[in-house]
Amino acid sequence: xxxxxxxxxxxxxxxxxxxxxxxxxxxxxxxxxxxxxxxxxxxxxxxxxxxxxxxxxxxxxxxxxxxxxxxxxxxxxxxxxxxxxxxxxxxxxxxxxxxxxxxxxxxxxxxxxxxxxxxxxxxxxxxxxxxxxxxxxxxxxxxxxxxxxxxxxxxxxxxxxxxxxxxxxxxxxxxxxxxxxxxxxxxxxxxxxxxxxxxxxxxxxxxxxxxxxxxxxxxxxxxxxxxxxxxxxxxxxxxxxxxxxxxxxxxxxxxxxxxxxxxxxxxxxxxxxxxxxxxxxxxxxxxxxxxxxxxxxxxxxxxxxxxxxxxxxxxxxxxxxxxxxxxxxxxxx
Amino acid sequence: xxxxxxxxxxxxxxxxxxxxxxxxxxxxxxxxxxxxxxxxxxxxxxxxxxxxxxxxxxxxxxxxxxxxxxxxxxxxxxxxxxxxxxxxxxxxxxxxxxxxxxxxxxxxxxxxxxxxxxxxxxxxxxxxxxxxxxxxxxxxxxxxxxxxxxxxxxxxxxxxxxxxxxxxxxxxxxxxxxxxxxxxxxxxxxxxxxxxxxxxxxxxxxxxxxxxxxxxxxxxxxxxxxxxxxxxxxxxxxxxxxxxxxxxxxxxxxxxxxxxxxxxxxxxxxxxxxxxxxxxxxxxxxxxxxxxxxxxxxxxxxxxxxxxxxxxxxxxxxxxxxxxxxxxxxxxx
DNA sequence: TTGAAAGCGCTAACAG
DNA sequence: CTGTTAGCGCTTTCAA
Numbered sequence: 090x091x092x093x094x095x096x097x098x099x100x101x102x103x104x105x106x107x108x109x110x111x112x113x114x115x116x117x118x119x120x121x122x123x124x125x126x127x128x129x130x131x132x133x134x135x136x137x138x139x140x141x142x143x144x145x146x147x148x149x150x151x152x153x154x155x156x157x158x159x160x161x162x163x164x165x166x167x168x169x170x171x172x173x174x175x176x177x178x179x180x181x182x183x184x185x186x187x188x189x190x191x192x193x194x195x196x197x198x199x200x201x202x203x204x205x206x207x208x209x210x211x212x213x214x215x216x217x218x219x220x221x222x223x224x225x226x227x228x229x230x231x232x233x234x235x236x237x238x239x240x241x242x243x244x245x246x247x248x249x250x251x252x253x254x255x256x257x258x259x260x261x262x263x264x265x266x267x268x269x270x271x272x273x274x275x276x277x278x279x280x281x282x283x284x285x286x287x288x289x290x291x292x293x294x295x296x297x298x299x300x301x302x303x304x305x306x307x308x309x310x311x312x313x314x315x316x317x318x319x320x321x322x323x324x325x326x327x328x329x330x331x332x333x334x335x336x337x338x339x340x341x342x343x344x345x346x347x348x349x350x351x352x353x354x355x356x357x358x359x360x361x362x363x364x365x366x367x368x369x370x371x372x373x374x375x376x377x378x379x380x381x382x383x384x385x386x387x388x389x390x391x392x393x394x395x396x397x398x399x400x401x402x403x404x405x406x407x408x409x410x411x412x413x414x415x416x417x418x419x420x421x422x
Numbered sequence: 423x424x425x426x427x428x429x430x431x432x433x434x435x436x437x438x439x440x441x442x443x444x445x446x447x448x449x450x451x452x453x454x455x456x457x458x459x460x461x462x463x464x465x466x467x468x469x470x471x472x473x474x475x476x477x478x479x480x481x482x483x484x485x486x487x488x489x490x491x492x493x494x495x496x497x498x499x500x501x502x503x504x505x506x507x508x509x510x511x512x513x514x515x516x517x518x519x520x521x522x523x524x525x526x527x528x529x530x531x532x533x534x535x536x537x538x539x540x541x542x543x544x545x546x547x548x549x550x551x552x553x554x555x556x557x558x559x560x561x562x563x564x565x566x567x568x569x570x571x572x573x574x575x576x577x578x579x580x581x582x583x584x585x586x587x588x589x590x591x592x593x594x595x596x597x598x599x600x601x602x603x604x605x606x607x608x609x610x611x612x613x614x615x616x617x618x619x620x621x622x623x624x625x626x627x628x629x630x631x632x633x634x635x636x637x638x639x640x641x642x643x644x645x646x647x648x649x650x651x652x653x654x655x656x657x658x659x660x661x662x663x664x665x666x667x668x669x670x671x672x673x674x675x676x677x678x679x680x681x682x683x684x685x686x687x688x689x690x691x692x693x694x695x696x697x698x699x700x701x702x703x704x705x706x707x708x709x710x711x712x713x714x715x716x717x718x719x720x721x722x723x724x725x726x727x728x729x730x731x732x733x734x735x736x737x738x739x740x741x742x743x744x745x746x747x748x749x750x751x752x753x754x755x
Numbered sequence: 756t757t758g759a760a761a762g763c764g765c766t767a768a769c770a771g
Numbered sequence: 772c773t774g775t776t777a778g779c780g781c782t783t784t785c786a787a
Binding site for chain 1: 779780781782783
């Protein structure tokens with residue numbers, strides 16, 4: 090059987106209370122006793138049981154991360170930012186993917202496992218759409234990342250402005266304008282709406298220039314390279330050159346770029362492509378893109394969540410990161 | 423304050439024990455009392471606290487899933503298989519990514535949070551490489567998926583044979599043979615070795631045919647489309663046609679296919695490409711590949727884990743799925 | 756600075 | 772079938 094705090098107390102020749110105090114770094118323990126306890130702990134290979142611990146204290150030193158799906162580079166970077174921040178304070182995290190009705194139902198229980206953590210990070214998810222009543226069924230701190238709600242602390246990038254920057258950049262170029270976006274209508278509940286915002290900003294830029302995005306020039310597809318490639322081929326087949334294409338994320342942009350390469354047309358001259366995200370490989374393929382500081386967003390959200398956990402009661406935080414246009418040769422310099 | 427079992431007992435006019443029995447579907451409760459309790463529960467919006475519950479019972483109705491990283495389609499499908507199976511028995515899961523020394527250290531504590539679950543699924547991870555002592559620091563059931571160890575139940579696909587099938591298929595075709603693999607030397611601890619196995623099987627097929635894989639025809643890269651594309655371009659530049667290329671996963675194969683399309687060469691004639699996985703889009707691009715039943719693996723592993731949790735003590739399970747060669751036009755019919 | 760004791764919310768054994 | 776009671780492993784008063 091695993092040793093318990095009792096065994097440690099026995100071996101160290103002190104009471105339960107003292108052991109507990111050592112465990113919790115309570116300063117008022119005689120150094121001598123502290124040593125005794127520490128030795129006993131080491132000798133027994135004792136580790137406190139986190140569930141037992143959380144019962145009276147109501148703290149777990151854990152946060153729960155909710156996210157819609159898992160196969161996207163974006164979440165890798167975000168998680169890195171989160172994890173770095175957590176490591177400073179000896180917090181750990183568990184991940185809960187939210188993608189099905191069933192999951193959602195189980196997360197509607199305020200005593201569901203994930204809500205036992207000290208705080209929740211909702212990534213690319215909007216509580217209003219997810220839960221009936223419109224709020225996360227917990228009283229513990231909740232922070233949103235890559236999503237916005239006026240009821241929760243929200244950390245995000247200004248997607249509208251990002252789209253606007255892309256638009257501003259493209260309208261200076263000759264040629265017709267295309268938009269490749271990601272369909273968010275089905276599964277609205279699991280969507281964050283960022284792609285719609287990028288589109289909105291993009292269209293605004295066009296309108297300001299007296300231009301207009303034609304319906305036939307808009308394509309809504311799934312978030313994967315292959316669909317983008319396919320749509321890219323289709324566009325290039327009948328397009329009147331030059332054309333300018335905004336893809337709402339780099340993965341899609343990469344698909345378009347490949348379609349261009351296949352076609353033998355000149356990227357940056359015949360066809361201009363601009364993406365969104367600035368993922369690691371975007372520089373290598375010379376992709377013009379709108380950079381969002383993914384890791385920083387993760388870091389910032391975590392800091393705020395951690396503050397909330399330690400009773401920061403200041404009014405709602407809202408951090409809106411500025412996106413940055415990175416011009417590379419896919420839009421011809 | 424959240425209602426506790428006490429409140430329910432009061433309201434229902436029964437004792438704690440009876441409420442607990444209702445909660446645990448204990449058949450020996452008078453139907454009348456059961457109704458009373460159920461009504462009280464509904465009225466109060468009561469939900470049992472899972473931590474408190476697990477303390478005396480030592481059960482959580484949770485499993486922990488450990489995996490190396492998150493941005494790969496493979497894990498999406500695997501998770502789907504797992505989750506479906508769990509839903510039948512009202513189990514839930516949390517995910518713990520393992521990718522840094524720090525994470526590993528925190529998971530070396532037998533009382534770490536993840537080990538409080540009823541069972542552990544280790545995906546693409548080999549405990550022997552991960553932990554000193556060579557075993558997962560828990561006495562609870564542990565099942566490996568997409569990885570093999572003779573100390574744990576292991577569910578995997580026969581990667582060696584998969585590589586072999588790819589080899590057999592390619593040696594029938596005229597032209598030189600190339601291999602695109604994924605470097606596993608750095609970060610060995612977080613690698614499962616599947617790519618090495620695929621390569622081994624592949625080379626065996628060549629050897630049986632009296633052929634030999636030249637060192638200059640082997641490329642080890644990272645697991646992403648872009649690197650494959652780059653290496654594909656490089657190969658095609660100086661290759662003597664026709665060439666036959668085995669990429670150890672479909673994502674890499676897709677990169678090679680794109681390099682072919684760019685070059686204007688004929689896929690399936692000048693250049694033959696074969697992948698591994700048979701991801702959703704592989705059929706659409708006509709990629710010959712070795713199919714592994716990802717979802718079924720997840721499902722099977724979960725069933726076994728669930729059995730173990732309900733005290734299945736039979737000897738170690740080992741399920742080796744047979745890979746299947748899917749011939750499409752990327753290898754010319 | 757410490758030990759004793761109550762209690763976190765629940766399960767499970769026991770007697771009736 | 773039910774209530775009572777003793778824990779599960781820990782934190783946290785409260786006196787001393």
